[in-house]
Amino acid sequence: MKFTKMHGAGNDYVYVNLFEETLPTEAPALARAVSDRHKGIGGDGLVLIEPFENADARMRMFNLDGSEAEMCGNAIRCVAKYLYDHGIAKKDNLQIQTGTGLLHLELFPENGIVERVRVNMGEPILESAKIPTLLAGDPPVNATLIVGGMELQVTCVSMGNPHCVTFVDELTDDLVLKIGPQIEKHEVFPRKINAEFIQVISPEEFNMRVWERGSGETMACGTGASAVAVAGVLTGKMSRKVTGHLLGGNLELEWSEETNEVFMTGPATEVFSGEWNG
Ligand SMILES: N[C@@H](CCC[C@H](N)C(=O)O)C(=O)O
Secondary structure, three states: EEEEEEEOEEEEEEEEEEOHHHHHHHHHHHHHHHHHHOOOOOEEEEEEEOOOOOEEEEEEEEEEEEEEEEEOOHHHHHHHOEEEEEOOOOOOEEEEEOEEEEEEEEEEEEOOOOEEEEEEOOOOOOOOOOOOOOOOOOOOOOOEEEOOOEEEEEEEOOOEEEEEOEEEEEOOHHHHHHHHHHHHHOOOOOOOOEEEEEEEEOOOEEEEEEEOOOOEEEEOOOHHHHHHHHHHHHOEEEEEEEEEEOOOEEEEEOOOOOOOOEEEEEEOOOEEEEOOOO
């Protein structure tokens, strides 16, 4: 099976082009095998690029533990780059089907290569039952969550997949690596959740670390950064147009007052290609 390794702001996945390839095993088991950083290719998970009627392609993404997520913001930029650079859809505007529906993307090619992509991430889902969370509020904003003996004020938003955003004074390993996994599996999140920890620098800028559902700490999360942009407005901490500084790079976010949609712009990078014989 031929594969391509790509990353968006350091959030790295193994991409398989199902326009040409077939999978040697079921996707969840393959995701676990290829993601292994010692015995596999190494990555945060597996992304499948498939033909889809009335769209340029369909994206399916599997976390490192084999669980399938509804959406991945960093991966969808890389899928757009792949479709363009590899000549599958040589267009500046693409439509890609995801677990949350059809998304629209704008590509910015330079000398025939795409390095940045703008994604219309759609409208945030703010009803607690749909996020889903048992916390009260539509959505829960600054809701109290007791985790590991700590009392956190959290704001929950779904961008198709669920996010729990905590604004903190300092981004520490203890918060991300010890509290993050406990938030992910907390009983108030029936489908588990991605946990973002945010240090606000100014109304237009924030630092972010993330513990992802099914993958652990990653260098960036595009749906997470989009959820943060929404949470920043809901809590009155940030403007509608913000820049997120993540461990692997920056993402530009805008929550449009006119359309209620979130727009995310960021990098997409191809690293290497190879053949998987496992
Ligand atoms: N890294 C992603 C999100 C991947 C899925 C997530 N771990 C989940 O299970 O919801 C992004 O860039 O959005």
